[in-house]
Amino acid sequence: MIFKKAFKYLLTPPKTEESLFNQFAGAKRWIFNRALAQRKEGWEKEKKSITLFSQNDELVLLKKQENLAWLAKIHSQVLQQALNDVDRAFLNFFNGLRNKTNVGYPRFNRYKARKKLNLLHCHLKNLRLDFFYKLALEIVKNHDIIGVEKMNVKGMLQGLRTLARAISDAGWGMFLNCLKNKAEEYGKTLYEVSSLLGSTRLCSNCGRKQTLGLGQREYICECGQSIDRDLNAAINIKNLAVGASV
Ligand SMILES: [Zn+2]
DSSP states (O other), X not given: OOOOOOOOOOOOOOHHHHHHXXXXXXXXXXXXXXXXXXXXHHHXXXXXXXXXXXXXXXXXXXXTSGGGGGGGGSOHXXXXXXXXXXXXXXXXXXXXXXXXXXXXXXXXXXXHHXXXXXXXXXXXXXXXXXXXXXXXXXXXXXXXXXXXXXXXXXXXXXXXXXXXXXXXXXXXXXXXXXHHHHHHHTTOEEEEEOGGGOTXXXXXXXXXXXXXXXXXXXXXXXXXXXXXXXXXXXHHHHHHHHHHHO
């Protein structure tokens, strides 16, 4: 079996380089906003179309101005790319008008703030994924048979609001996928027990069934068993997984 793996790396530049990256980003944002304002005003006030060519020419002059000397310290390609981005944004906008597709008017790249937020979400997702894969690896390395309850995560997310949020935050579906991948990679057996089993309701000692409320943490049975509800459910799932694998 062939497995395809992807690796993601976090760049941690030295402080001096990090500061340089921030300077580049700030200068690029400044040039982008300036170029966009110039084009907007040019059209609104004089019905004049300002081209990428003319803005590139002006950039050379800007870098020579005494009050903008800081621009000369930024790599020229960084600033030129900002102008290219503005040009591309307008091109996409006008193409959108022609093709009747919904492409918005170029914005003062607010867009950057959204992008920053998306990056933060992406970072959190990667942290969570990293934790899930490490946990899955530990489980898979130490067990030959793994039993999990097949949960209708999508359906549960549409259920009680507070419960749905907890399920979503915990990322159960994501963890189960990690576990499946690792089990397959290491040739271990992952058995998904049907949720119809009612692992929470079933006594893992005698097999009797009873209904437990969500807040009831202990399973107490007529047979004398008194056990944590999650541990009781886990034993039921383990028994079924082991039985099915023999
Ligand atoms: Zn019992």
